[in-house]
Amino acid sequence: MSELSVVSEQAAVPFYRDVKKLAVIAQVVFLAVVIAAILVLINNVSVGLKKQDLSFGFGFVTQTAGFQVAEGTAFGLPYDSSNDNIIKVILVGLYNTLRIAIIGMVLATLLGVLVGIARLSSNWLLNRVALVYVEILRNTPLLVQLVVWYFIVILQLPAISNAQPVAGVYLSNSGLAMPWMVQKPDAINFFPFTILAVVIGLSVFTFFSIQRGKSGKPIPAGQFGLGAWVLTLLLSFFALGQPLEYGAPIRGNFGVNGGLTISPEFTALLVGLVVYTSSFIAEITRAGIQSVHKGQWEASRALGLGYSETLQLIILPQALRVMIPPLGNQYLNLTKNSSLAVAIGYSDVLNVLNTTGNQSGQNLQTMVIAGGIYLVLSLTIATIVNTYNRATKLKTR
Amino acid sequence: MQATNSNPPSRDSKWQLWAKENLFSNTINSILTILTGVLVIWVVSSLGIWALTQAKWNVIPANFRILMTGSFPTEQLWRTWTALIVVCVASGLHWGSLSRGAKLPIWTYFFGAAITLFTAITQVGHPSGILVPAAVLAVFAGYFIGQTAIPSRIMNIAWVVIFFATVLLFTMDFGTGAVQTKEWGGLLLTLMLSIVGIVASFPLGVALAIGRTSNYPIISAICTVFIEVVRGTPLVVVFFIAQLFVPLLLGGVNIDPVARAMVGITIFSAAYLAENVRGGLQSVPQGQIEAARAVGLNGTQTLLLIVLPQALKAVLPALVGQFIGLFKDTSLVYIIGLKELAGISDSIRSNPDFIGTAKELYFTISIIYFIFSYAMSSGARSLEKQLNTNR
Numbered sequence: 001m002s003e004l005s006v007v008s009e010q011a012a013v014p015f016y017r018d019v020k021k022l023a024v025i026a027q028v029v030f031l032a033v034v035i036a037a038i039l040v041l042i043n044n045v046s047v048g049l050k051k052q053d054l055s056f057g058f059g060f061v062t063q064t065a066g067f068q069v070a071e072g073t074a075f076g077l078p079y080d081s082s083n084d085n086i087i088k089v090i091l092v093g094l095y096n097t098l099r100i101a102i103i104g105m106v107l108a109t110l111l112g113v114l115v116g117i118a119r120l121s122s123n124w125l126l127n128r129v130a131l132v133y134v135e136i137l138r139n140t141p142l143l144v145q146l147v148v149w150y151f152i153v154i155l156q157l158p159a160i161s162n163a164q165p166v167a168g169v170y171l172s173n174s175g176l177a178m179p180w181m182v183q184k185p186d187a188i189n190f191f192p193f194t195i196l197a198v199v200i201g202l203s204v205f206t207f208f209s210i211q212r213g214k215s216g217k218p219i220p221a222g223q224f225g226l227g228a229w230v231l232t233l234l235l236s237f238f239a240l241g242q243p244l245e246y247g248a249p250i251r252g253n254f255g256v257n258g259g260l261t262i263s264p265e266f267t268a269l270l271v272g273l274v275v276y277t278s279s280f281i282a283e284i285t286r287a288g289i290q291s292v293h294k295g296q297w298e299a300s301r302a303l304g305l306g307y308s309e310t311l312q313l314i315i316l317p318q319a320l321r322v323m324i325p326p327l328g329n330q331y332l333n334l335t336k337n338s339s340l341a342v343a344i345g346y347s348d349v350l351n352v353l354n355t356t357g358n359q360s361g362q363n364l365q366t367m368v369i370a371g372g373i374y375l376v377l378s379l380t381i382a383t384i385v386n387t388y389n390r391a392t393k394l395k396t397r
Numbered sequence: 398m399q400a401t402n403s404n405p406p407s408r409d410s411k412w413q414l415w416a417k418e419n420l421f422s423n424t425i426n427s428i429l430t431i432l433t434g435v436l437v438i439w440v441v442s443s444l445g446i447w448a449l450t451q452a453k454w455n456v457i458p459a460n461f462r463i464l465m466t467g468s469f470p471t472e473q474l475w476r477t478w479t480a481l482i483v484v485c486v487a488s489g490l491h492w493g494s495l496s497r498g499a500k501l502p503i504w505t506y507f508f509g510a511a512i513t514l515f516t517a518i519t520q521v522g523h524p525s526g527i528l529v530p531a532a533v534l535a536v537f538a539g540y541f542i543g544q545t546a547i548p549s550r551i552m553n554i555a556w557v558v559i560f561f562a563t564v565l566l567f568t569m570d571f572g573t574g575a576v577q578t579k580e581w582g583g584l585l586l587t588l589m590l591s592i593v594g595i596v597a598s599f600p601l602g603v604a605l606a607i608g609r610t611s612n613y614p615i616i617s618a619i620c621t622v623f624i625e626v627v628r629g630t631p632l633v634v635v636f637f638i639a640q641l642f643v644p645l646l647l648g649g650v651n652i653d654p655v656a657r658a659m660v661g662i663t664i665f666s667a668a669y670l671a672e673n674v675r676g677g678l679q680s681v682p683q684g685q686i687e688a689a690r691a692v693g694l695n696g697t698q699t700l701l702l703i704v705l706p707q708a709l710k711a712v713l714p715a716l717v718g719q720f721i722g723l724f725k726d727t728s729l730v731y732i733i734g735l736k737e738l739a740g741i742s743d744s745i746r747s748n749p750d751f752i753g754t755a756k757e758l759y760f761t762i763s764i765i766y767f768i769f770s771y772a773m774s775s776g777a778r779s780l781e782k783q784l785n786t787n788r
Contacts, residue, residue, distance in 0.1 A: 027615040034619055041646045048645040123426050124419035125433050139770035140763045141725040143732075144739055148759050336631035342732050350633060364645075367637045371630045378629035 049364075058369075060362050065089040067355055069347045071263050072096040076188075086356055093352030094373065100269055100348065101335040101377075107274045108334060109327070112281025117311070119286045130282065137279035143340055145276055150268035150344040160256060168248050170256060176267050180260030182247035190243040193236035201229030265346035269338065277334045284326045288319035321394060328385030332378055339374070349373055447756070456754040457761050458519035460745050464761075465525075467582010467736045476576065477585060478528050480563050485532040487552065487559055489539020494549040495783065501540065509533045560596065578655035582736040584765060586655070590727040590737065594662040595720050601663065602670025603709075607700065609671060610678050620671070627668035632726055636661045636733050658730045666723045673715040677708030710784050717777035721770045728766075738762045 015021045049056055065086050073079060074091040081089075118130035137145070155173050157163070163172035170177040205225025212219040237243070249259035262270075292315050300310040341348035350370050357366035409417065421427045457464070466477055513530040520526035543552075567576065567589075581589060608620035627635070639661030644651060681704050689699040709716070731740040742758040745751055 023613055027613045030613075030619070031615050044648040045642070045645045048648065121429070122419070122422065123429050123433075125430050125437070129433050129437060135771070136767065139721070139725075139767045139774075141728040141739070141766055143728040144759060144763055144766065147739065147743075148763075152756055152759065339631040339633045340729070340732075342633060350631070354637070363637075364641050367634060367641060370634050371638060374631055374634060375626060375629035379625075 054361070054364075056364065058365055060360050060365070061086045061090075061369075063360065065356065065359075067359055069093070069352060070345075071266065071347060072099070086360070089352055089356065090349065090369070090373075093347060093349035096346065096352075097335075097338055097341075097348040097350075097377075100266065100273065100338050100341070100346070104270055104273045104277065104334050104338070105331050107270070108277035108281055108330070111274060112278035113285050115278055115282035116285025116289065119282060120289055134279045134282050137276055138283075142272065142276045142337055143343055146268065146272040146340055146344055149272040149275075150265070153271075154264045154268045160251065165249075168259075170249055170251070173264060174256075174261075175264040176262040177249035177256040178260055178262075179246065179248040181244040182258065182260075184243050184245060186240070187243040190236065190240055193240070194233065197229050197232035197236070200232045201225045204228035263346075265341070265344055268344055269341050269346045269348075273334055273337060276337070277330055280330050280333075281327065284323050284330065285319070287326075288323035289315055291322045292318045321392060324385065324389045324392065328382065328389070331385065332381050335377055335381060336374060339370075452757050452760075453754055454757060456745065456751045456757050460751070461516075461520060461525060462523070463745065464583045464738070464741060466585045467741055468580050469582065469585060470574075470576060470580060472573065473576050474524065476566050478524065480566055481532050482528070482535055483559060483562075485535040486539045487555055489536040490543035490547050491539075491549065491552040491556075492536075493540040493543025494547045494552060495779070497544050501537075509537060560592075577653065579653045581655060583741045584738055586730075586735065586737040587724075587727050590655075590659060590662060590730065591720075591724045593659045594666050594723050594727070597659070597663040598666035598670055598723070601667035603674050603705070605667060605671035606674035606678060610675055624668045624671050627665060628672070630665075632662070632665050632729050633732055635665045636729060639664075640733050654733065654735060658733065658735060662723065662727065662730075665726075666719065669719055669722075670716065673712050673719055674708060676715070677710075677712035678704065680711045681707045713781055713784065714777060717773060721773050724769060724773070725766060738765065 015025075046056070062085050065081055065084055065088065067089075068081050069079060069089060069092050072092045072095050074084075074088050075095050077088075079088055079092050115130050115133060118126050119134065121127045121130070154175075157171060157173045160170065160172040160174050160177075163170045168179045202225065205221050205228075208219050208221035208224045211217075212221055247258040247260075249256040249261065296314055296318065297310060300314040305313065338348055339350040342351050342354060345351070353366040353370045357363035360366075420430045462471075462474075466474065469477065513533050516525050516529035517527075520529070569575065605620050605624055608616050609624060611617050611620075636658060639657045640654060643657045643660055685703055685707065686699055689703040694702065727737055728739040730737055731743065734740070736744060739762065742755075742762050746753075746755045746758055
């Protein structure tokens with residue numbers, strides 16, 4: 001606020017005309033009102049809780065959970081409903097939420113970018129189909145889409161005993177079963193080596209890209225990094241005596257055994273979230289590509305690069321800069337939208353907390369915990385996206 | 398791309414040329430066209446076969462009243478009819494006054510005819526059979542009157558009057574008993590939640606945005622914390638918390654679940670709106686503020702007359718996108734047990750008389766959601782064009 005008081009007569013200015021003092025007064029009054037409102041509300045809550053003989057403590061989280069969770073583990077540790085406490089069951093839910101969110105982000109990005117490129121295709125049919133896809137998905141609620149995927153698509157599939165496998169993959173009303181690498185009992189020893197492989201791959205990549213920058217020679221740093229990662233994985237895999245083995249699903253009397261089975265709830269939620277989010281990512285991709293100047297296309301074609309090379313090497317890297325902030329928002333939305341799992345019974349963190357609340361009668365606290373967990377997740381994703389955005393932002397010197 | 402003048406005259410017809418250029422320009426394009434074509438034919442034909450031969454469409458007309466208004470008492474339905482007709486007339490007038498001299502697009506006639514035919518044929522003997530066609534007619538009549546007689550400025554005031562009149566219409570007791578909000582359902586509840594959410598969250602969101610961008614550190618900090626906390630929480634959690642906390646926060650005042658859901662959606666939407674409006678506020682050049690102060694406007698006047706109008710205009714598309722999101726998000730109240738469109742469909746399909754009609758129901762409500770969302774986004778596009786002063 002600009003200073004309007006007359007300098008020569010500062011002493012004569014009363015406080016109600018002094019902008020600086022008014023600012024302080026206004027803020028103090030605002031703060032007082034907010035604090036008073038919060039105090040009144042807290043008082044109301046505590047009086048209300050006392051009336052209902054409830055307390056607002058979080059001690060109940062160490063009690064035994066006492067209910068089954070359909071799928072998932074507490075980040076690798078098995079969950080036993082008769083012994084384990086509520087903290088552990090929340091961890092199982094959190095694991096399920098993270099699982100769906102991370103896989104969903106990757107798949108939604110892939111699908112969304114493809115649809116976005118299709119939207120800009122010179123092929124009339126393809127870009128109309130992409131347009132219809134985007135408009136239908138963006139203009140109907142995710143909840144309805146999820147309900148349709150679960151109750152109308154997945155649960156209407158043939159039972160596992162009648163399902164026809166396609167390339168070893170069974171798609172039935174008890175979910176998706178496909179060949180996968182199955183863990184042997186000592187597979188846990190393999191886990192540190194997967195991390196080691198990533199570290200080695202990244203360091204090789206960094207080393208060679210620095211070399212490339214110094215020497216100016218076209219060293220394929222990306223390929224070297226990838227090679228180092230794969231090599232480390234393979235070496236440790238055979239050194240540990242093959243801790244994973246190939247397993248194909250075999251149909252038994254009660255469902256399938258072997259391979260990887262994905263529950264119908266997970267499948268429906270994943271497909272629903274991926275398809276819904278992809279429609280938004282498609283629009284972001286389209287806007288991003290359109291934001292790249294036409295001259296970039298022309299210059300690239302003039303240098304003799306083909307369509308897909310131009311797209312991959314020239315256009316998408318530049319479009320990505322524009323796309324990162326809105327893409328980050330979509331990742332946030334996807335994570336928060338995964339809470340709609342409640343509607344189709346997937347055991348995500350909110351569903352687990354909701355059940356906990358109903359079982360223990362501590363609904364208020366469990367919902368506050370849920371809010372807190374999602375807040376932390378959101379802030380984490382926002383921080384990662386912002387850091388990445390700052391790193392890839394166009395540097396102007 | 399093709400240098401048509403240097404080529405010898407083509408023997409292909411116009412359509413063949415078009416197809417060559419847009420569908421079969423090279424091998425990859427041809428393969429893509431064929432693959433997409435097969436996919437389109439497969440989807441359209443299986444959908445068509447299902448819709449024409451297998452679908453049990455009678456579930457929709459049989460439950461028309463329930464889908465539209467839920468368990469709204471039948472003897473009180475005159476309230477919804479009055480509101481519907483008034484809103485239809487007003488929309489027609491407004492639309493007409495905005496598009497003066499323009500012709501009505503052809504699809505509107507088809508759309509109006511489709512609704513009229515559907516209700517007139519399937520709802521014989523019900524009030525809907527007469528009154529829904531009447532409402533469609535009201536839109537068209539309003540449109541043609543509005544084109545000649547009504548200035549669009551009057552309509553802005555009319556909408557405010559209609560809004561409050563409707564609130565009274567739905568809440569007051571006219572001697573025959575009041576309608577409780579818990580009796581609202583179906584499309585009516587979806588629309589009520591959306592409208593109350595939009596109307597209530599708008600001023601709150603603008604206030605939060607102004608607070609966040611203000612120079613007062615304490616006010617700015619409080620608004621920022623509020624916005625970020627709400628934005629970091631999923632709407633389902635906000636609804637759950639609203640259901641549990643609102644009665645406690647108000648000191649045991651018993652407000653019903655619909656009102657609690659309204660509180661939840663308002664707070665949630667306001668936080669997102671605030672971020673959009675903040676973007677607009679920051680896009681207004683500093684010179685505008687300085688110029689306003691130089692001509693003698695005070696801080697409040699500068700904000701209300703100079704900064705806000707420009708800020709809101711700049712972010713109009715984002716605001717409408719936000720409102721469409723809110724409209725779709727009202728479906729989440731299904732999770733806390735309210736019977737809006739998605740919830741009422743769930744109830745109908747578990748009715749023993751209508752077992753196995755999930756596809757028909759969800760197909761229908763998806764179309765309803767689509768129509769409203771699409772109408773909002775195309776309305777926003779024309780409003781944007783109208784407000785664009787850079788033409």
